[in-house]
Amino acid sequence: MGADNNNNCRECKKSSKCFQYLYPDELEFINSKKTQVVYLKGETIFKQGAFAPYVLYIVDGLVRVFLQTGSTKQLNIRLAKQGDFMAFSTIFGDNVYNYSAVALKDSTVCMIDKTALKQLLMKNADFAMRITSRDCQNEGRYLDIIQNISYKQMRGKLASALLYLASDEFLKENVFQYLTRQDIADFASITIESAVKLLKEFEKEGILGLDGKNIIITNAEGLTNISQRS
Numbered sequence: 001m002g003a004d005n006n007n008n009c010r011e012c013k014k015s016s017k018c019f020q021y022l023y024p025d026e027l028e029f030i031n032s033k034k035t036q037v038v039y040l041k042g043e044t045i046f047k048q049g050a051f052a053p054y055v056l057y058i059v060d061g062l063v064r065v066f067l068q069t070g071s072t073k074q075l076n077i078r079l080a081k082q083g084d085f086m087a088f089s090t091i092f093g094d095n096v097y098n099y100s101a102v103a104l105k106d107s108t109v110c111m112i113d114k115t116a117l118k119q120l121l122m123k124n125a126d127f128a129m130r131i132t133s134r135d136c137q138n139e140g141r142y143l144d145i146i147q148n149i150s151y152k153q154m155r156g157k158l159a160s161a162l163l164y165l166a167s168d169e170f171l172k173e174n175v176f177q178y179l180t181r182q183d184i185a186d187f188a189s190i191t192i193e194s195a196v197k198l199l200k201e202f203e204k205e206g207i208l209g210l211d212g213k214n215i216i217i218t219n220a221e222g223l224t225n226i227s228q229r230s
Helices: 017-021 026-033 086-092 116-124 125-136 139-151 153-165 181-188 193-203 220-229
Strands: 002-005 032-041 045-046 052-062 064-066 074-081 100-103 105-113 210-211 216-217
Touching: 017 125, 026 086, 026 116, 032 125, 032 139, 052 116, 064 105, 074 139, 074 181, 086 116, 086 125, 105 116, 105 220, 116 125, 139 153, 153 181, 153 193, 181 193, 193 210
Parallel strands: none
Antiparallel strands: 002 032, 032 105, 045 100, 052 105, 064 074, 064 100, 210 216
């Protein structure tokens, strides 16, 4: 982990479009209230239950966001990539992080003081609308997780997880090269043994191809049918 405070928000070419709605003086203000940190692959960015003074913005990289559901059990809830915010709910009163985040590859993250960000949200309505709208996009993902856990069989759970990981938003990332089979199992909320077995079944059925860690979806329609019906 390394900190770099020299990066100016006004000059950043990877900043969220949300920040384009800030006036120059507001950009200078938020620049003075953030620290840019580089996390190496495998480093924990923040931990569930820890004190939460920051909202985090991913300048570059890929991050696995997960819930610790037991001493040895995890539930992966989403991947966060360039342009995504994490721990946005801390602005509205959460004093601790509700989940954990770990870098899947070297990642640059801006840690923004949550009190300062809240001031800007209250001051600039356009900025507030853009940033909260972006964060609310995660709601659909969380509803999918609840549905998968509550109603689907293991085949359906894994199919849903694979469809999420292979979706267009991660197309440039080739995310499977960064994920272990345990990670994939934790996205589907099934055991690693079941995940490995089902992946081989899907390969035999012509749904996907396996090449080392990489997973190539060859029949997205078939995978969608399994997700919906199992």
